[in-house]
Amino acid sequence: MRNLKMKFRRIELGMSQADLAKQAGVTRQTISMIEAGEFNPSLKLCLAICRALKTTLNDLFWEEEEHENEEN
Amino acid sequence: MKMKKTNLDERQEEQLLHIEEKGCWFAFWALLVSMFVQMAVFGMGKFQYIAGEWVVFMCLALYLAVSCMRAGIWDRHLKPNGKTNFLVSLGAAVVFGAVLAVVSYFNFHEWQAALITFFLIAITLFITIFAALSLSVFLYKKQVKALEEAAEE
Numbered sequence: 001m002r003n004l005k006m007k008f009r010r011i012e013l014g015m016s017q018a019d020l021a022k023q024a025g026v027t028r029q030t031i032s033m034i035e036a037g038e039f040n041p042s043l044k045l046c047l048a049i050c051r052a053l054k055t056t057l058n059d060l061f062w063e064e065e066e067h068e069n070e071e072n
Numbered sequence: 073m074k075m076k077k078t079n080l081d082e083r084q085e086e087q088l089l090h091i092e093e094k095g096c097w098f099a100f101w102a103l104l105v106s107m108f109v110q111m112a113v114f115g116m117g118k119f120q121y122i123a124g125e126w127v128v129f130m131c132l133a134l135y136l137a138v139s140c141m142r143a144g145i146w147d148r149h150l151k152p153n154g155k156t157n158f159l160v161s162l163g164a165a166v167v168f169g170a171v172l173a174v175v176s177y178f179n180f181h182e183w184q185a186a187l188i189t190f191f192l193i194a195i196t197l198f199i200t201i202f203a204a205l206s207l208s209v210f211l212y213k214k215q216v217k218a219l220e221e222a223a224e225e
Contacts, residue, residue, distance in 0.1 A: 026081035039083050 002037040006060050009053045010035075023052035096132075103129040112175045141212055144219045152209040161202040169194030 010020050017035075021028040025048060033039035034049070041049070050057055080088060107122045107129065114121045146152045150160070173190035177183060 027084065030081050030083040033083060039086075042082055045082055 001063070003035050003060070006049065006053070007035045009055055009060065013053060015053075020049065020052055024048040100129070100132055100136075103132070108171055108175065111172075112178050115179050137208070141208070141215055144212070144216045146212055152212055154206075157202055157205040157209065161198050161205060164201050165194040165198035168197055 010017070017031045018028045021031045024031070024045065026045065030039065030041075031049075034041050046057055046061055050060055053060065078085070103125050107125050110122050110125075111118075119126075140146070150156050169190045172193045173186040176189040177186040180186075
């Protein structure tokens with residue numbers, strides 16, 4: 001499931017994947033894979049990303065049930 | 073030079089674990105095949121030829137079995153019960169009995185000896201594996217109970 005909310009928020013703040021990766025303490029490839037839905041981050045990393053993007057878990061990672069089913 | 077705790081992030085750690093897992097299972101099966109090939113080439117009585125592989129293989133098997141047992145993990149697909157133990161023991165006994173019968177045939181070129189080898193090995197292995205699995209299931213269930221009790225509030 002692609003994480004477009006995270007990608008849009010990052011772009012909104014004018015951050016590159018490399019900037020976000022540096023702030024969250026991971027590699028750029030990891031950020032790319034989270035945005036592409038190819039890697040599910042741990043809660044610890046989700047929190048680090050939220051802090052870097054100055055937002056909440058709810059805003060970035062919460063999906064409504066109907067939307068989740070559509071994606072699947 | 074100060075060593076960093078880890079250079080990898082959690083995705084890389086996960087990938088590294090997958091790579092190591094595949095490498096571990098490759099080594100496990102390659103050692104087993106290597107031992108059978110050497111027995112076929114040098115003869116079944118020549119244990120000194122496979123001693124090194126055997127020690128490493130047994131250490132690896134013991135480590136995997138004990139670690140899984142301590143963690144309360146049995147298997148991804150198989151259930152720890154008598155029926156599974158019976159089928160797994162039977163399958164392993166027939167397969168390894170057949171392999172050793174083939175090895176025996178290559179060494180002595182007598183099909184009667186190979187057939188006797190098959191039955192002797194298969195029966196011995198079936199009893200041994202079934203007993204070992206039954207004991208493991210007993211210990212596994214005991215460990216799961218202990219872990220569940222420890223995890224209670």
